[in-house]
Amino acid sequence: MNRTIFRRAMVPGVAALAMTLTACGGDTSEGDSANADGGDTGSSENTAGDDASSLSGSLAGAGASSQGAAMEAWIAGFAGVAPDVTVTYDPIGSGGGRDQFTSGGVAFAGSDAYLDEEEVSAAQETCGGDFIEFPAYISPIAVAYNLPGVEELNLSPSVMAQIFDMQITQWNDPAIQELNEGVELPDMAITPVHRSDESGTTENFVDYLSQAAPEDWSYEVSGDWPVQGGEAAAQTQGVAQALNGGEGTIGYLDASQVGDLGVASVQVGEEFVAYSPEASAAAVDAAERVEGRGEHSYAIDLPRDTEESGVYPIVLVSYQLACTSYDDANTAELVQGFFSYLISEEGQQMAAEHAGSAPISETLRGNAQEAIDAISAG
Missing domain, CATH: 3.40.190.10 (Periplasmic binding protein-like II)
Structure with missing residues (x-):
């Protein structure tokens, strides 16, 4: 990828969700x-x-x-x-x-x-x-969703790009249903959740969409989310809270914060690959x-458009x-x-x-x- 030059961001004096992690004198009360x-x-x-x-x-x-x-x-x-x-x-x-x-x-x-x-x-x-x-x-970037009753979900790069670009707006859209035969998808509006702050997670996710689905995602690779609409949340913890707080939501976040949310498997070549540390490490080995x-x-630089078996490219x-x-x-x-x-x-x-x-x-x-x-x- 061509590394995008970031715009300077003002550093907040106190982040609303900031946490201080301290190690001292054997007192590990914070951790x-x-x-x-x-x-x-x-x-x-x-x-x-x-x-x-x-x-x-x-x-x-x-x-x-x-x-x-x-x-x-x-x-x-x-x-x-x-x-x-x-x-x-x-x-x-x-x-x-x-x-x-x-x-x-x-x-x-x-x-x-x-x-x-x-x-x-x-x-x-x-x-x-x-x-x-x-x-x-x-770590894998999980594409997490809050859709009660849907325990497994397959998404292709193209469909994922259209969802986050607000082009596919209903969960039972034929394009999603075609990838999930036998799964009863609800007639419910999709609410994409994205980061409101400049974020490396955003840049990695957008980089994946731009490489794996170039016909459906034309935005510049950046740490700033490019699409108007949807729901915005600050930092990884904010995205997790937004996803947990509303049915029909879907978003991207570090896999360590997924909790009980559903997580989509991503189409790579002819197979759908679930996120895992091992599949993520395989992507880094190919970089x-x-x-x-x-x-x-x-x-x-990571090869996001790989079709190699067992590789999870949204890492x-x-x-x-x-x-x-x-x-x-x-x-x-x-x-x-x-x-x-x-x-x-x-x-x-x-x-x-x-x-x-x-x-x-x-x-x-x-x-x-x-x-x-x-x-x-x-």
Whole structure:
């Protein structure tokens, strides 16, 4: 895809649904459930934990709400290996996180899209040099619906595009019925739900529609939802609330927030593929690294129009962003320690258990660690 340059968004002082996730002094009241059965916490295999045990101080990040559940698990787990470190993360959305990072407001950020050209320049200026970006959270974007009595739903890229473009407006439309033989679809209006805020989840979903259904989706790929109408909601949690709050709704959101909603299977070639961490990881394995970026950028472009069996193409790859150089040596060490933990086998397993994400590959882990090792004090 051609990476769209984002318009600058004003970062809200207080996000209505913002949450602060804290790990400090062994008190994991903000995430104790995430830490209760997090696998081999403190395992001798976790060299990141061994190195982090002597760290102390505070570290602030912000960004993608899709990473919220995973970040909660990472912060809680990191508390077990670095009890004197306080980590906070404000899930204000990808656009807000990138804006805060590139302006120097936070030490690290989470983003559902890699930096665009304008943001690359801003990051380099703020960091006083290079920056790092690598995928650490891989998750399917679920197309979730609230349709009582309909337990399974198949959708093709074309039909999905027409639904979200407000061209197909009834659930019993012949185009939907043809894909779901034997399913009794109600004569009910469809209410598409989309993100109201600039969102990497939106950009990934729109990128899928533009690649997989180009004849039915002509909008520019962007983090801003392009269609007028439907229902808008802020952040991942807001979309989930909107879907749960109204029958006949359909929307896109990180799979970790689906809950009891129905989830559509997506047509890929001649089959319909349900979302899963494994099917999402298969899409990432088929992706190519974006050329012409910094040495420590592991940005990738995903093949959304694939017809390969078993691949779920509506996948969200969420990045971690940090500087390669910080003015404060302790901040550099804290970012290194926390990032090393979240890409470790333990950290990825924590995210998989509590957010339903797909653990990154050994190759990606090695690349990310190389970038993390490049962090230093300027």
